[in-house]
Amino acid sequence: MTRCWYIIDAAGWRRIDVAPKRKGEKRWDFWSDFRVDGPGDTGWPAFTQLVVRASAQAVCRAIAELAAELEIECTDVSDQPDQWHEALMLNEQILADGQPLTLLSEPSTDFDARLLDPNAAELIFEKLGVDGAFFGHEPDAGTLMLSMYRQGLLALSWSDSIQPGPSHALTFYPDGRATAEDPRPFALSRLGQEPTSPFLDRYAYVAHELAKLGLDEISPLLTNRRISAALRLDPENVRHLG
Structure with a gap:
């Protein structure tokens, strides 16, 4: 017997093909692959990014101060x-x-060599004392990660993996x-939605949280975004800011 799945929503109804089309293809995954713009393999690339409720100038200044404290060479290459x-x-x-919102990413850096990780995010937000978020995607385990900050303090750490990997939802309150x-x-x-529903669009959840900061469109690699500033940290002396 062949089992068919259908999505029924405001846009009508449509069938979901859960079986691999060719040998070796992965099966459709309810937890990750239901996207209105296509299957899961059209999702996000490997990346990490910060969303900061501050100006690019303020973010650059915070990173430069952290680099100085850690004795790491930091160079402003915005005009180069x-x-x-x-x-x-x-x-x-x-x-x-009228308030600024700054995105910070490393679009041309290999994922394993990126400086932006949860530790670096925590240092930057502590230095700035503003609202914001750290988020990203690690494709090997299908991990989506999200950390939300309030006035520089970690308020939420959320991560979910398709393969064995980080999976948690930790909420931190002002009273400790x-x-x-x-x-x-x-x-x-x-x-x-009902917490027992099998239809979780993980990407939509991350977008939902980031929208609270004012981010209306996610661009993992800052594609078609105007570059406001650029910094280089000496790769010989640092693997990550933390």
């Missing part, structure tokens, strides 16, 4: 596009409320309390 390869790239935009939950029911609840 030929030096942008493997640099920290910043995109600043002005939100409707912390709670740990299963990441998938947690994400469903934040999206206003």
Whole structure:
């Protein structure tokens, strides 16, 4: 007997093909691959990124101060596009409320060589004392990661993996309390869905949280984004900021 799955929503109904089309192809995964714009293999590349409720200038200043404290050479190469390869790239935009929002990423750096990791994010947000987020995608385990910050302090650490890997939802409160939950029911609840639903769009959950900061469109590699600033850290002396 062949079992068929259908999605029924405001756009109508459509069949989901869960079987591999060719030998060796992966099966469709309810937890990750239901995307309105295509199957899971059209999702995000390997990347990490910071979303910061501050100007690009303020973010650059914080990174430069951290680099000085750690005795790491930091060079502003904003006016030298030929030096942008493997640099920290910043995109600043002005939100409707007139406040700046800066994206910080490393679009031309191999994932394993990236400087931006959870430790680096924590240092940067502690230095700035502002709201923001660290998020990314690690494709080997199918891991989506998200950390939310409030006034420089970690408020939420969420991670979910398709293969064995990091999976948690940790919420931190101002009074020192912390709670740990299963990441998938947690994400469903934040999206206003039943926590037992098999239809979790993990990407939509991350986008939902980032939208609270004013980010209306996610660009993992800053594609088609204006580069507002660029920094290079001496690769001989640092693997990550933390």
